[in-house]
Amino acid sequence: MTGLTSRSIAKAPATAATPQYDRNACGVGIVHLGLGAFHKAHQAFYTDAALAAEGGDWKIIGVSMRNEQVAADFNAQDGLFTILEKGNDGAKAQIIGSIDHAVCARTQPEQVLDALCDANVRVVTTTVTEKGYGIDRATGGLDLSNPVIAQDLTRDSAPVGVIGLIVTALARRRTRGIAPFTVLCCDNLPENGTFLRAGLIDFANRYDTDLGQWIADTVACPSSMVDRITPAQTADTRALAQELTGSEDVLAIETESFHQWVIEDNFPTGRPAWDAAGAIFTNDVAAYEKMKLRLLNGSHSLIAYMGQLLGKQYVRDVMADPCLEAIVRRHLEEVSATLPALPDIDLPQYRADLIARFRNPNIAHETLQIASDGSEKMPQRIFAPAADAIAHNLSIQSGAFATAVWMWYCKRGGKGMDDRAINDPRADLLRAAAQGDTPDEILSAFERMPGLFPKELSESPAWRKSVLGVLGDLAENPIEQVVETTFGRIS
């Protein structure tokens, strides 16, 4: 079996869609930092559609931040990879051609800087996960204890982190008289453009305040809401990609049919026709972000921690249990009450669609994957809506339940695993906080962790009482029983 390449796609079977544009006629216009499954299923997919609709010099140079092999794999496949779109009724294969080639930031930082300094590159996109920026969310400035930030700030060698690379490239462009690129953050963070912009300016100001001012004055950092459920690749993904495309593809990914991208329309340096694939350009991304982070991602975290404690491997396994599904529905309803109205969105329909997406029998999304990095995810997904609920006298029951379940997961780890399974940049602190003997000791220890809980929660007796109630229940009874007595029987 031959590997996927430009030559092999010429002979791809009818079961695989191939790029509907001349790849060689399109130049590069984007550098993407963070070459993981989500980027492939989302920005690379939208850019492929934009190139098919309007052409243009918008191909992507993909930057793998640490993994050299990923970049090598892309280059061996001429930048091509397969998306398996898995709806409720089977899979469709599409070979994506929008990535031109790839480099690795850890081993080739100067090549990354060269790419970022190319005048043709007008947009830089990022998907490096919530923890990948090295920005302290409590202050909005740099997290100086982050080893990559600390290393890049020394400026002893070429930077390897997102912030260091972008600021260094902007500085070089400024010196060379090249207009700055637009920076588009695509991670699940509230007001992600404003967040990244603050980190860039802080980094620059630490050695050159003129540069910091220039970035503040000239670099556009639109916010965006990104959405497409994309599990990690498995051996099954590769086998199915091979069956449908006729080529071996080590980079194949699987994802759901649904995709959404809402982007603040602020691209002084131009952008691809992402709207060709359905991207929505607006001036109010924050409301969409809030809806998605609280409803989709918040429920995801709740599902992940319940699933881990109950030994359920996939999101769909949790959703297959009527009692657990009822908990998720209740959560969606509680959180909806905290959202601003969105004229184009039918919230009950959005919730119903989410339930169907979580239940998708063809998507094997591991609860363990979503359970990672809780300390980075819980604040915007669970705590922020709960704080809003308190301010407006709304229900906090489900938010408190999700919080206690997370803390219990930090204490016990997943069923059938030892507690080393917790994957979080603050894993040691979380484990230590969760070791308290009483619910009050546990909650108080979590509350002392800097930047985790908003003070509206720690100062609310009603919130504390609800969390302590669930923690107390979990301390005395198996989780099956806690859930059953509250919501009915678990299968």
Ligand code: CS2
């Ligand atoms: C998930 C997200 O892993 C997680 O924390 O909640 O990756 C989620 O699948 C995406 O945001 C969906 O758009």
